[in-house]
Amino acid sequence: MPTPLSERCLWPQTSAETPLDYPALASHEEVDVCVVGGGITGLSTALHLAEKGIKTALLEAGDIPSGGSGRNVGLVNAGLWIPPDDIVAALGKENGERVNTVLGGAPSKVFNIIERHAIQCDATRTGTLHLGHNTKGCQELARRRDQLQNRGAPVTLIEGEACERMTGTSQIHAALLDKRAGTINPCAYTQGLARAAAKLGATLYCHSAVTGIERQGDRWRVLTQNGSVTANRVVMATNAYTEDDWNQVRQHFFTGHYYQLASEPLTGDAADAILPEKQGAWDTRTVLSSIRRDKAGRLLLGSLGKGEGKPLSYLTRWADTIQNHYFPALGNVRWEYTWTGKVAFTPDHTLRIFEPAPGILSATGYNGRGVTTGTVVGEGFAHYIANGDDSLLPLPLSQPKPIRARPLWSCAYESGFSLYHAGQCLRVLI
Template sequence: MQTTLSERCLWLQTSAEAPVQYPALTNQEEAEVCVVGGGITGLSTALHLAEKGIKVILLEAGDIPTGGSGRNVGLVNAGLWIPPDDIVAALGEEKGERVNTILGGAPAKVFDIIERYAIECDATRTGTLHLGHNTKGCQELARRRDQLQNRGAPVTLIEGEACERMTGTSQIHTALLDKRAGTINPCAYTRGLARAAADLGAILYCQSPVTGIERQEDRWRVLTQNGSVTASRVVMATNAYTEDDWNQVRQHFFTGHYYQLASEPLTGEAADAILPEKQGAWDTRTVLSSIRRDKAGRLILGSLGKGEGKPLAYLTRWADTIQNHYFPELGNVRWEYTWTGKVAFTPDHTLRIFEPAPGILSATGYNGRGITTGTVVGEGFAHYIANEDDSLLPLPLSQPKPIKARPLWSCAYEGGFSLYHAGQCLRVLI
């Protein structure tokens, strides 16, 4: 059994993109656009605005990255969480297919930025694997395969011995391979976006939490404790880490969490057999388990729910249970890192892009698809600001109704996740 598990984020510890100490805002500034939030959405917005020569100032409450942009699984996935036909059913034909098309092409956008700006984020482009853990799960994968192939997506069902070779486990007999996708170190990607934006002239301020926004004639004044930015347009890119009551983004999602554990670097035949082509993977369980390897060969397991505040022995028990189920040949594994990030959920599992007031743009509700969705939303915001054209956004700007009973949604989700994990630890749900 391990004795070295500590609450640290692996991605921050192993990022090849070095941290940069951006200054805090201490005076009164002016820009064409002020971006609030230094995660992937905000930095993608700033980068694409800077590419167009538009003066942009970004304000981040902590460092880059602080929130989920540096703490997620690192899967560069296409589309939304739900299948494309379900997206159409939820949003209607026109909007649904717009989401399917734009987010289906989102991984290519991410990898293009990585290549253009030489971002060192351990990117792989060998796809991702959705793992069918039982008969019902395999049937769901076949349904997704059919819907995606009908839209021209390069997806394939891998079955039998080929599936076992590709996943490294005899517990999975069917997996859906999406060749559009891949993996990254999300912290390194976020830092790389910041570096690229700053190199193009975007001004980044960290340790500068916004305390409010006020209208000044036809412009907006974004306030911090020690300064302000006055701009014609404001982009609220705070997503799951929105905490202030004045920020209307808070009304349009409910908070969830995702935790992960990473092992020590693994070597040997048993380790090399796990995801040998370096795909990221997740299963079809009611409360999913994610599985991937990093550049050093660590095994990284994760699931929905909050790891913070839970005993390390509980988290280790969960990780041991999942590892022994899927990869018993490894024997005892020593876990070194565990960390938690926030997820912005919506009841219909679709994102929201809206304009809470004239000149203010907002997006939230990525439901666990933040790398790709945040990247294309940022590009879409920049295009809209420059051209008054929202066609690059996954959805047109709208005025959605606030989500009711958000704390109850959060409690219900977290309670369900915890019960499910307890069942796994007791080997009732394996």
């Protein structure tokens, strides 16, 4: 049977949040804060500013959402991608432990916002599972468990038969359960943030790409093709979708990608055995594979790398290989959706929060943890603007050096991901 696979993102198709139309900027506005970027970071900033009664305008180049905020896996994870001791090694003890503490509490911030504003995003709070795919991977999970438990995190290493029951596969012998975490439909979450921010008084503009920023006395003028916004403060929340050379955020990350495939809705005993408690999961492979189910029972598989531009038959072959390895009892699966999002990487896998010029705030380098990090950074920016206190941010504001040879970093990562996936398709790396 021909594959029904098409290149479109699943999440907007299944979002229970009604997408709202926001106008394009076509005049001059005067506000306290202008936020550039309508993803999770920008919308969280606008929402928390609006809660404080601070007059805010947000400018988004496309629709809400159009970037990675609506295209990611939808994992509400605690912390960063790397273990807490590695974070301390990269950032120093004080800043490293600050990141561990603030981002360790980030999932609860997300779920509190969802509850407070009645965001319909299919949220689950049963945790996430980090899957040990081989002996070395299981050893790494034990190391992470020890580091996290030493910091009071509610994590448990599940092994043996209990692990097989929780994951639905005999190929995983240990899984690290983080009870702080969960899953969402990220598009619906982003749409809900926009709805809540607008309801509280923030003014949102879509199809209003910023063409430049210029100093105007002690304020900033943010320019678009058909209008402008003058503000005391500007928050640059463009992250991995920063494209313009004038935007200094671009100098502080290199671009990576993440692709996903979603099956048709699955039913029956074999399907019900996969992640029966609805945790999101990812494995310890060199180039990880993510695994989760959606509210309709679809199986979602994803991995680092760019799916756009690759033949659909190649993507299907990769998904079939991973599915047959982990869940052979499913038999043949029909894949319906595939899509790719961008990721802002940094060489040390930690984020950057900085002030490129007086009155301008920026953040980037979430390294695949955008749902929680973006939410917390937005709250932290709003608190800093209102109170002059950066304590709610994962890191203090700094002046990091630009990343050198960013295109080479991107090329090296993408080449490595593609070679690894080719090996998986050939069953060399399974």
